[in-house]
Every structure is written in structure tokens, then in C-alpha cells.
Amino acid sequence: MLKKFNLVIKTISIVGFILVLSACSNGANTTENQAEAKNNSTETRKVSTVMGDIEVPDRPERVVVDWHLGQVMALGLMPVGAPLTLTDYGKFLEPLVSDEMADIGSEGTVSMEKVLELEPDLIITWDQEAYEKYSKIAPTIVYDTTNYNSIHEEI
Incomplete structure (x- = not known):
């Protein structure tokens, strides 16, 4: 029972970590893309x-x-x-x-x-x-x- 609980906790932790990484990654790209688009339109x-x-x-x-x-x-x-x-x-x-x-x-x-x-x-x-x-x-x-x-x- 304790092994199943540890497995569930590890799985949830890994999924949570992946979600946090993907959210951070998408935000950075969006900000970079917006900045690049603004630079292109103002040149x-x-x-x-x-x-x-x-x-x-x-x-x-x-x-x-x-x-x-x-x-x-x-x-x-x-x-x-x-x-x-x-x-x-x-x-x-x-x-x-x-x-x-x-x-x-x-x-x-x-x-x-x-x-x-x-x-x-x-x-x-x-x-x-x-x-x-x-x-x-x-x-x-x-x-x-x-x-x-x-x-x-x-x-």
C-alpha cells in the first residue's frame, strides 16, 4: 500500500514538474515573439x-x-x-x-x-x-x- 502511495506521489510530482516547465517555456517564447513582432513593425x-x-x-x-x-x-x-x-x-x-x-x-x-x-x-x-x-x-x-x-x- 505504501509503495502504491509513493508511486502515485512520484507520478503527480513528475506531471506537475512537466506542466510547470511547459508553462514557463511557452511564456518565454510568446514574450520573445511579441517583442520580435514589435521590433519588426516599428523599424x-x-x-x-x-x-x-x-x-x-x-x-x-x-x-x-x-x-x-x-x-x-x-x-x-x-x-x-x-x-x-x-x-x-x-x-x-x-x-x-x-x-x-x-x-x-x-x-x-x-x-x-x-x-x-x-x-x-x-x-x-x-x-x-x-x-x-x-x-x-x-x-x-x-x-x-x-x-x-x-x-x-x-x-
Whole structure:
């Protein structure tokens, strides 16, 4: 009887010790992951644009674009918002566009309310006149269409 009791106590102690270790381990990883995510989201770099130098996220995660959707996607960015009418010009884009990409209107008549709802961390545009409105929402890159060597270079 005493042997059974000792076995039960040892088993409970081992299980308790394992639970304590796993709880401590998961907490440390979560804290490290949260700190790493915060560092990634707060790192910025300076970019020279036609509107002057601006600070943009080093790794933008929520990008809105109002033109040149294909070129932006070719750079590895999947925008959270874009005028879905842009796929009319490039039918090849339709299968590449995420179902989660929000339609922000049509080029030239973008809904600023919709852009604001998407909470972008970067906006890419060609429209210098829209810069003032966009830049109140998020850092905004305006690429110069008069110096049009390559969209890849500009972005």
C-alpha cells in the first residue's frame, strides 16, 4: 500500500514538474515573439520621393495601392486594398489577387474612408494630388511618372 502511495506521489510530482516547465517555456517564447513582432513593425527607413523624404516601415504588412497593382505584387507585396478595376486592364492579375484584398474604389475615385478602414502601414500612389489626403492616413510613397525608367526602381 505504501509503495502504491509513493508511486502515485512520484507520478503527480513528475506531471506537475512537466506542466510547470511547459508553462514557463511557452511564456518565454510568446514574450520573445511579441517583442520580435514589435521590433519588426516599428523599424523604418527613409525613402526619397517626389514629395520629399519620408519614413516608411522596413517591412510593410498592410499596403494600399491605387495604381500599378501588378508591379507592386511583383515586388512581393500583397496589398490589403486596391481598386479592383485595375484587374480589368490586366486579366492575368485576377487569379493572383487575394480574396481578402479590399476594393477601395476605382482609379481616380478612391474611397478615403475605405482606405482609412484598412489601417494601412504604407500607401503607394502615382497621384501627387492625393498625397496630402493619403499621408494623413499612413506613410505614402508617390512615384514619379515623369521619370519612368522602371516602376521596380521607383518602388
